Amino acid sequence: MDGFVRIMFPIVAITLILSVYGVASTTRNYEFNIQLQNVTRLCHTKSMVTVNGKFPGPRIVAREGDRLLIKVTNHVSNNITIHWHGIRQIQSGWADGPAYITQCPIQTGQSYVYNYTVVGQRGTLFWHAHISWLRASVYGPLIILPKLHVPYPFTKPYKEVPIIFGGYGGCRAASFAEALCRVHCHPP
Numbered sequence: 001m002d003g004f005v006r007i008m009f010p011i012v013a014i015t016l017i018l019s020v021y022g023v024a025s026t027t028r029n030y031e032f033n034i035q036l037q038n039v040t041r042l043c044h045t046k047s048m049v050t051v052n053g054k055f056p057g058p059r060i061v062a063r064e065g066d067r068l069l070i071k072v073t074n075h076v077s078n079n080i081t082i083h084w085h086g087i088r089q090i091q092s093g094w095a096d097g098p099a100y101i102t103q104c105p106i107q108t109g110q111s112y113v114y115n116y117t118v119v120g121q122r123g124t125l126f127w128h129a130h131i132s133w134l135r136a137s138v139y140g141p142l143i144i145l146p147k148l149h150v151p152y153p154f155t156k157p158y159k160e161v162p163i164i165f166g167g168y169g170g171c172r173a174a175s176f177a178e179a180l181c182r183v184h185c186h187p188p
């Protein structure tokens with residue numbers, strides 16, 4: 001029994017210290033359902049490819065050192081991939097997202113789990129589709145906070161509001177790309 005306590009005490013103590021000081025990292029799970037959604041902007045409604053029916057898409061919030069597991073399920077007729085813009089994919093290049101470069105696209109009815117750890121980065125980035133012109137409507141913020149109890153390298157802001165700039169044209173960007181492709185085709 002003494003031996004057991006001697007082994008377990010340091011393990012429990014180290015775990016507590018790590019969690020109190022925020023050194024321990026977390027795994028954060030997100031579900032991205034790629035789906036069509038009627039979206040109204042500028043008094044005009046159109047059907048768009050979205051993540052979870054949102055435009056812009058849902059925000060991802062993590063802390064430096066966290067692992068992200070993002071399950072993307074494709075419910076539309078277009079193939080899809082998601083790129084995590086600005087994330088340094090260290091030993092996880094297969095999670096980077098460019099279609100036909102680091103992965104095959106996720107086909108209709110299929111899922112893929114992006115699995116990566118945020119290493120040595122903090123700040124506000126964004127994610128977007130990385131196939132064809134779907135990036136025109138499929139994007140959202142990716143916010144990396146410092147580790148717990150680690151301050152920002154500047155005065156803590158009173159409030160933070162992510163602002164994303166995007167276009168909203170009269171037709172679906174993917175349809176426009178397909179029409180363009182009929183005239184002058186190039187690889188996606």
Ligand SMILES: [Cu+2]
Nearest residue numbers: 083085086128
């Ligand atoms: Cu990008």
